[in-house]
Amino acid sequence: MSEKRTEIGEIGEFGLIDRLNEKIKVRHEDTLKGIGDDAAVLDAGDKVKVVTTDLLLEGVHFDLSYAPLHHLGFKAVAVNISDIAAMNAIPKQITVSIAISNRFAVEAVEALYAGINAAAEHYNIDVIGGDTTSSRSGLVISITAIGEVEKGKEVYRSGAKENDIVCVTGDLGGALMGLQVLEREKEVFMANPNMQPQLDQYTLVTGRQLKPDARMDIIHELRELGVVPTSMLDVSDGLASELFHICKQSKVGVTIYEDKLPIDKQTYDTAVEFNMDPITCVLNGGEDYELVFTIDQKDFGKLEKHPDIHFIGHVTKEESGKFMVTKSETAVELKAQGWVHFPGDSK
Amino acid sequence: MSEKRTEIGEIGEFGLIDRLNEKIKVRHEDTLKGIGDDAAVLDAGDKVKVVTTDLLLEGVHFDLSYAPLHHLGFKAVAVNISDIAAMNAIPKQITVSIAISNRFAVEAVEALYAGINAAAEHYNIDVIGGDTTSSRSGLVISITAIGEVEKGKEVYRSGAKENDIVCVTGDLGGALMGLQVLEREKEVFMANPNMQPQLDQYTLVTGRQLKPDARMDIIHELRELGVVPTSMLDVSDGLASELFHICKQSKVGVTIYEDKLPIDKQTYDTAVEFNMDPITCVLNGGEDYELVFTIDQKDFGKLEKHPDIHFIGHVTKEESGKFMVTKSETAVELKAQGWVHFPGDSK
Known part of the structure; x- marks a missing residue:
């Protein structure tokens, strides 16, 4: 065959997505935002609807040898709700398709759905449809979530301005360390099925991995405080990667401070135990589903005392670049790592 | 283990779906219709948004040994647009998730997306988001489509009334016969890879299987003619199965006439060649993506001369049951077969 064959690994997952997205056209005026943010934004009268979707595959996104089905159902919903939260919207409906x-x-299957229904109750959303089919191989879960927000109050990645303050919620790196622990215990178990997994001292980090909670609480609180972030994302691929998205789409730079980065003691201790740098875990660990957002300085007073919002840096001019100031007061350039889902991926 | 284990085959795909749906609650007033129709219906000011989703897996829903990727991309979109059409709505946006x-x-991957983009152009819709990830096994495609229609003009399965006329578009059974031909040629090819497939005389039926077209043309024409069907579905599982849905949800019966059922000559000839009853193919063949709908008798005059709408029967009282009057003027009870996606499924 003389046809050209380019391996996906040569251009990477992001390269592939860029190449596919280039050819996509927007035809309708009521598509206010298509591809390129945490969710698409559609006109709906005096409101906008936001729409996001995720496809989760056994063996790629989850491992049933340690992910209980109830937790998995909850997480599959939560990761989509997190994208709705990242648009500053309130989730209303989801569709759920599964292949089993x-x-x-x-x-x-009922245990999986019990988790989905528990999440629907927790986030106050309706399951409005879906598809149930058979699979010749593993479990596949595809969820689409729809949310709503007053027109003009939706938050994009592109609105950060110089001098805005960079905020993150909760703490970071826990989900990555939870994954490390679960993978290690799985290996031990595979080698000797009579061994009981040693998980008691890791419940926080394994919980972060197995049953993350989307930060809808923060979205409701921002509303009550009258704060609309200038830009926002959820931390699914890692803090550094999300900051890169804000910088690229807002055409700004950023400076963050190592000593301001929130990390839980258990995450820190587990990283040390695994010979990993805790700060690298915070910067590049994915799946924490916390929110990273920027606010105008005038709003700082409203959030200053919030126990679960951390002010980690500020937005700079684009030409100033993207830096982290370390504890030893050295500015090091930030690198976006993100998650790589294609084995052999070069990017 | 003492836990109860029920095999999916014991209760069947529909039994499983019923069991899962029982536990689903609707919490929001703006969810006008959740599960139970071709698409969900959401309030959006003076319009409603309709939302539908489909999950397609290699080896279950398609076979890459004969489905060209371009056609597959087109079809994956078309089957969702068909569900939007079945609500009497105009499609506007889709999300596309793939695992490869x-x-x-x-x-x-680009060939697959070229088919998706061709369908987006054909149906005048925007691709607004999605997810691209890796798969350890086969190709997975998950599409969610969103459409719109003036509030009150959306058509449910539940609105058919006694004496309404039952209509179907196009012709039926072709997609099933196309599948039979493609499967036979695949077997021949597997036995002897030097054999060229003999497909020339089957282009209509194989085309119906590989690249179906959603009947948006009919939806636009019904609008122009001022006809709002009283109930509607698309023929994805087979005519008999779709009529059963209308009867169940509208609490009516139905009588259709064998001699009115539309079948193309190539479908008929192919069925005979395969020793299959052509009328069984029409009644139970899935994936034709034609529309079946009911209209009030007052609207008959507006559609009477339409070359591609066939009047196959009428709606009766629920207690009258569901019957087909054969060419020999015998009334036989209709049976819903539908598609069965779970191997070993008993229903």
């Missing part, structure tokens, strides 16, 4: 193989019992 | 294994070249 015959090796699943009805009771197992 | 490394055995795909970038060019193959």
